[in-house]
Amino acid sequence: MFIAKRLISLVGILIAMTFIVFSLQQIIPADPVRAIVGMNAPRATAEARRKELGLDQPLPQRYGRYLSRLAVGDLGVSTRTHRPVAVDLAHFLPASAELMLAAFAVGITLALAAALPNAAGHGGNAVATGIIAASSAPIFLVAQVFALILWYWLGWFPGGGRLGPDTPPPDGPTGLFVLDGLLNGHPSTSIEALYHLAIPALTLALPVAAALGRALTSSMTGVLRQTYVRTARAKGLSEFAVVRRHVLRNAAPVPVAMVGLQFQQMFMNILIVEGLFAWPGVGSYLVQAFAASDLPAILGVSIAFGGCYLVLAALIDVLQALLDPRIEAR
Amino acid sequence: MKSTVALRAGIAALALVAGKLPVCAETVLRVAYQKDISTFDPDNAFPLYGIDALHVIYQGLVQYQPGTTELTGWLAERWSVSEDGLTYRFRLHDNVRFHDGRALTASDVLAYFRRRKRPDLALSYFLNGVADMKAPDARTFVIRLTAPDPAFLDRLASAWGPKVVGPGALVDHAGSDHAETWLNEHEDGTGPYRITQINRGQRYVLSRNEDYWGKRPYFDRIQIEIVPQMAQQMLMLNKGDLDLIQNGYPFEQLRHLPSGLRLLVYDDLGLEMAYVNRSKRLRDPTLRRAVLTALNPAGWLDDAFFGFATPAHSLYPKAMIAAREPVDFPSDLAAARAIVAAAPPVTLEIGYGDQERAVQQRAAELLASALERIGIHATLRSYPLDQALLFAEDLQRAPDLYLAQNYPDAAHPATQTGVFFSSTAPLNFFGYKNPHIDQLIDAADRVSDRAERDRRYLVISQQLFADTAFIPLADIRDVIVYRQGLTGLDPRPALPWVVDYESIRRE
Numbered sequence: 103m104f105i106a107k108r109l110i111s112l113v114g115i116l117i118a119m120t121f122i123v124f125s126l127q128q129i130i131p132a133d134p135v136r137a138i139v140g141m142n143a144p145r146a147t148a149e150a151r152r153k154e155l156g157l158d159q160p161l162p163q164r165y166g167r168y169l170s171r172l173a174v175g176d177l178g179v180s181t182r183t184h185r186p187v188a189v190d191l192a193h194f195l196p197a198s199a200e201l202m203l204a205a206f207a208v209g210i211t212l213a214l215a216a217a218l219p220n221a222a223g224h225g226g227n228a229v230a231t232g233i234i235a236a237s238s239a240p241i242f243l244v245a246q247v248f249a250l251i252l253w254y255w256l257g258w259f260p261g262g263g264r265l266g267p268d269t270p271p272p273d274g275p276t277g278l279f280v281l282d283g284l285l286n287g288h289p290s291t292s293i294e295a296l297y298h299l300a301i302p303a304l305t306l307a308l309p310v311a312a313a314l315g316r317a318l319t320s321s322m323t324g325v326l327r328q329t330y331v332r333t334a335r336a337k338g339l340s341e342f343a344v345v346r347r348h349v350l351r352n353a354a355p356v357p358v359a360m361v362g363l364q365f366q367q368m369f370m371n372i373l374i375v376e377g378l379f380a381w382p383g384v385g386s387y388l389v390q391a392f393a394a395s396d397l398p399a400i401l402g403v404s405i406a407f408g409g410c411y412l413v414l415a416a417l418i419d420v421l422q423a424l425l426d427p428r429i430e431a432r
Numbered sequence: 433m434k435s436t437v438a439l440r441a442g443i444a445a446l447a448l449v450a451g452k453l454p455v456c457a458e459t460v461l462r463v464a465y466q467k468d469i470s471t472f473d474p475d476n477a478f479p480l481y482g483i484d485a486l487h488v489i490y491q492g493l494v495q496y497q498p499g500t501t502e503l504t505g506w507l508a509e510r511w512s513v514s515e516d517g518l519t520y521r522f523r524l525h526d527n528v529r530f531h532d533g534r535a536l537t538a539s540d541v542l543a544y545f546r547r548r549k550r551p552d553l554a555l556s557y558f559l560n561g562v563a564d565m566k567a568p569d570a571r572t573f574v575i576r577l578t579a580p581d582p583a584f585l586d587r588l589a590s591a592w593g594p595k596v597v598g599p600g601a602l603v604d605h606a607g608s609d610h611a612e613t614w615l616n617e618h619e620d621g622t623g624p625y626r627i628t629q630i631n632r633g634q635r636y637v638l639s640r641n642e643d644y645w646g647k648r649p650y651f652d653r654i655q656i657e658i659v660p661q662m663a664q665q666m667l668m669l670n671k672g673d674l675d676l677i678q679n680g681y682p683f684e685q686l687r688h689l690p691s692g693l694r695l696l697v698y699d700d701l702g703l704e705m706a707y708v709n710r711s712k713r714l715r716d717p718t719l720r721r722a723v724l725t726a727l728n729p730a731g732w733l734d735d736a737f738f739g740f741a742t743p744a745h746s747l748y749p750k751a752m753i754a755a756r757e758p759v760d761f762p763s764d765l766a767a768a769r770a771i772v773a774a775a776p777p778v779t780l781e782i783g784y785g786d787q788e789r790a791v792q793q794r795a796a797e798l799l800a801s802a803l804e805r806i807g808i809h810a811t812l813r814s815y816p817l818d819q820a821l822l823f824a825e826d827l828q829r830a831p832d833l834y835l836a837q838n839y840p841d842a843a844h845p846a847t848q849t850g851v852f853f854s855s856t857a858p859l860n861f862f863g864y865k866n867p868h869i870d871q872l873i874d875a876a877d878r879v880s881d882r883a884e885r886d887r888r889y890l891v892i893s894q895q896l897f898a899d900t901a902f903i904p905l906a907d908i909r910d911v912i913v914y915r916q917g918l919t920g921l922d923p924r925p926a927l928p929w930v931v932d933y934e935s936i937r938r939e
Contacts, residue, residue, distance in 0.1 A: 133818040139554045140478025142851045147557045184471045377660040382633030
């Protein structure tokens with residue numbers, strides 16, 4: 103019942119979101135037709151194309167048509183790439199998903215590395231200080247510094263792209279190259295994909311690590327003062343066992359709730375980071391779609407990311423309910 | 433210390449297993465685009481990125497010679513124009529093959545041109561004046577126009593002009609949309625390269641067509657990377673991961689290139705112009721003249737373009753019409769100041785285009801500073817080109833001046849007047865209308881003799897400038913930065929940002 107309620111509200115929010123994006127495009131004085139026919143095309147050519155695309159019709163009519171197509175899974179055709187938006191998303195989303203997953207993995211690892219010693223009363227550590235320092239700078243600056251040092255000067259990692267020019271992309275099934283390389287029996291492809299992920303994932307991970315690290319430290323500090331922790335220690339459990347069994351689980355709801363917010367933040371950051379590292383993901387796709395006033399693509403990305411965010415939010419709610427049954431009861 | 437050594441060893445091992453950065457072969461040319469290629473259909477998009485790729489995959493009937501705006505045959509061995517200027521007869525080369533192996537015939541060219549003329553394709557307007565087409569024999573293709581159009585061959589040679597697609601696409605994969613879908617990701621051209629890898633958003637690879645009918649190109653492969661940030665492209669070039677940057681290298685850094693990099697500077701058809709909104713504060717001709725005095729490019733050009741631009745000689749780029757003298761701007765600053773002082777306080781809005789935005793912004797700032805010197809305060813705002821197209825709908829809300837560098841379709845002046853200056857021109861941003869100018873344009877558009885043609889177009893330029901409707905500012909030069917050892921880049925003024933992959937080679 104809890105999950106069903108979340109799903110129903112999710113559909114409602116998604117429809118509202120399409121309406122907002124659709125209306126915004128109407129207000130912004132940009133002309134998608136010119137992006138198609140070119141700026142130099144005669145006005146008559148542009149007007150004929152506008153009519154053909156139905157862009158001369160009133161907003162409610164266009165929106166109604168869009169929704170009816172959306173109901174059957176048709177996101178329309180990108181006016182820039184001339185391909186169905188769904189096909190484009192299937193191509194670009196996995197790249198972003200892989201980057202974000204890697205960034206979350208690195209971010210959570212760094213957050214734990216920063217939070218655990220702090221919470222355990224060992225005071226500040228170098229990891230926590232480094233994370234806070236690096237995440238204080240604007241992300242484009244951090245990205246460029248990493249690229250300059252780790253790629254350009256030291257040559258330890260590649261500066262952009264998902265794979266080198268001599269490595270063919272693996273044939274699916276997931277579009278996540280690290281996983282697909284393994285599934286297709288090409289571990290060297292997976293390693294190369296990891297190698298390309300390193301700098302962009304680290305860049306994206308820093309804000310996550312800083313936010314989660316702080317939340318976890320604060321939450322764990324509170325939990326460590328609880329009497330049941332003292333009891334667990336009195337029973338003779340090792341400190342590791344106390345932290346793993348009693349502290350982390352009870353401290354988790356706050357950082358877990360924060361993951362949803364970090365996802366939102368990370369989506370904004372990939373618009374920058376993908377461009378800086380020539381990462382062929384949905385962030386780069388969206389930036390180019392905006393430049394070309396490509397409404398179907400903008401809407402498609404908004405729906406995809408909005409959907410992902412809402413699903414993630416629902417999952418977090420469920421996870422929090424599992425971690426703390428009092429949440430479901432409320 | 434130990435952990436650092438371990439880290440470095442780990443990375444080294446990883447690099448070894450992953451193959452690290454590949455050592456590119458001598459015969460692979462590596463270039464980068466800031467934006468992705470939209471489609472490989474030469475009839476259905478108006479791209480700036482990818483013209484060079486399309487230029488070596490497909491071929492048209494005629495083309496511009498390297499470094500000039502002179503026309504030469506391409507798929508057409510030769511051509512003739514009837515005395516009435518209506519019929520163009522092209523004789524095709526007889527050994528041309530499409531990439532799927534089929535021989536090119538005039539029927540294929542006819543089928544292709546019929547497709548190109550379909551109104552649902554974005555670039556069909558290039559054939560708007562075509563009345564009829566036929567293929568009387570296997571080597572002859574004939575086009576008949578509705579009215580004489582001396583610019584017609586230039587339209588065919590345009591960067592976005594017709595380029596013949598073969599029956600492998602138009603027959604075998606026509607589908608229900610005349611191969612539109614198929615051509616997004618495939619091709620069937622006649623050029624020296626064919627597409628062998630498409631990885632949208634990241635990389636495209638063109639491989640040499642070993643059955644090419646013309647001279648064998650030097651490079652085995654052209655590797656095109658999508659790298660949105662110019663800063664990263666510059667680092668890649670320095671590091672040897674790229675061989676050249678075709679456009680966008682910041683002017684201010686060109687004087688201090690790292691060793692091993694070279695410059696190729698050439699004139700293209702991009703002209704820096706200021707468009708004047710004569711319906712607001714600048715409706716007063718005296719005030720417009722004062723503004724002209726301040727905008728004189730001699731005062732600010734080098735600061736804006738660091739020596740990579742010259743004062744405009746007319747409202748046509750020099751590569752199109754080589755007028756003898758720069759435009760004569762009024763120079764009496766004291767008189768300009770007096771005019772402004774006598775008028776109520778003036779604040780102007782300068783809009784500027786968002787293509788090559790940093791350059792345009794810098795130029796706009798310098799113009800604002802120049803206007804300040806005669807007592808006019810100016811505010812600045814960036815307008816994307818498609819927003820600028822809406823200025824004419826509400827001139828009172830539009831800026832007073834709009835600064836942009838735009839490109840005509842081809843090297844014939846008719847494409848400049850038709851795109852920017854006539855009453856119906858799509859980029860006549862402030863809707864300037866002058867029936868007399870329209871008549872002059874119509875008359876000039878019909879003249880075949882080049883000297884007389886240019887003379888007439890220059891008269892139009894002078895009258896537009898006298899009206900202060902359009903202000904020619906600068907011919908901005910295009911710059912290609914490349915690694916030492918490359919030769920035969922052969923740019924053409926009418927093809928923006930195009931290096932000829934057919935002729936380029938390593939020394």
